[in-house]
Amino acid sequence: MQIGSEKNAVDLNGVRVMPAVLGPEEQAAIVADIRQVCAQAPLMRLETARGKKMSVRMTAAGQFGWVSDPRGYRYQGHHPAGMPWPPIPETVLAVWRALSGTERQPECCLVNFYGEGARLGLHQDRDEADLTQPVLSISLGDEGLFRVGGLERGGSTRSVWLRSGDVVVLEGAGRLAYHGVDRIRFGSSRLLPQGGRLNLTLRVVT
Numbered sequence: 478m479q480i481g482s483e484k485n486a487v488d489l490n491g492v493r494v495m496p497a498v499l500g501p502e503e504q505a506a507i508v509a510d511i512r513q514v515c516a517q518a519p520l521m522r523l524e525t526a527r528g529k530k531m532s533v534r535m536t537a538a539g540q541f542g543w544v545s546d547p548r549g550y551r552y553q554g555h556h557p558a559g560m561p562w563p564p565i566p567e568t569v570l571a572v573w574r575a576l577s578g579t580e581r582q583p584e585c586c587l588v589n590f591y592g593e594g595a596r597l598g599l600h601q602d603r604d605e606a607d608l609t610q611p612v613l614s615i616s617l618g619d620e621g622l623f624r625v626g627g628l629e630r631g632g633s634t635r636s637v638w639l640r641s642g643d644v645v646v647l648e649g650a651g652r653l654a655y656h657g658v659d660r661i662r663f664g665s666s667r668l669l670p671q672g673g674r675l676n677l678t679l680r681v682v683t
């Protein structure tokens with residue numbers, strides 16, 4: 478797999494945004510693999526701890542998946558419907574190896590699907606045991622408006638449109654930055670014939 482360089486990387490409050498890292502063929506190969514993941518471990522709309530259904534649909538691959546329900550949120554070793562999470566596809570692992578900058582392997586690939594109108598509120602990724610390990614995300618399909626703040630809620634934020642093939646890494650000073658997706662431009666990409674945005678986040682959990 479050919480993975481592009483980081484020469485156009487931009488820094489957003491310590492968060493590394495790398496535009497156009499994956500070409501059309503790499504993107505299509507990852508989508509095909511993620512379709513298999515979703516066939517084995519179906520996408521679902523999780524409930525937040527406050528009992529509201531999220532607009533983003535989620536599933537996962539790897540030893541752990543991230544789940545949320547009225548009992549709270551956590552990593553767990555199986556899909557809420559009972560099946561094990563499928564392995565992380567090799568096409569996705571290749572992106573991690575090329576760009577994460579760590580020797581450790583990801584233990585979770587969280588799969589987020591944004592249909593029309595879906596969004597993801599500002600949050601920190603802090604449920605992992607070793608916060609010196611990066612989190613890497615791959616954007617596929619429709620464009621999404623990614624908002625990045627600082628280490629506290631309520632500070633100033635900056636936004637960037639993430640396009641299909643872009644990669645974001647949260648590491649170092651940016652590892653605990655607040656971030657979220659305000660909205661997507663539904664139908665802006667033809668990678669997913671029915672529209673929508675896929676975002677994969679890879680993490681070391683333990």
Ligand code: MD6
Nearest residue numbers: 602612614645647658676678
């Ligand atoms: C998204 N991304 O782009 C949501 N988290 O749909 C994330 O929540 C995220 O992009 C950790 C690291 C990178 C990310």
Ligand code: FE
Nearest residue numbers: 600601602656
């Ligand atoms: Fe996140």
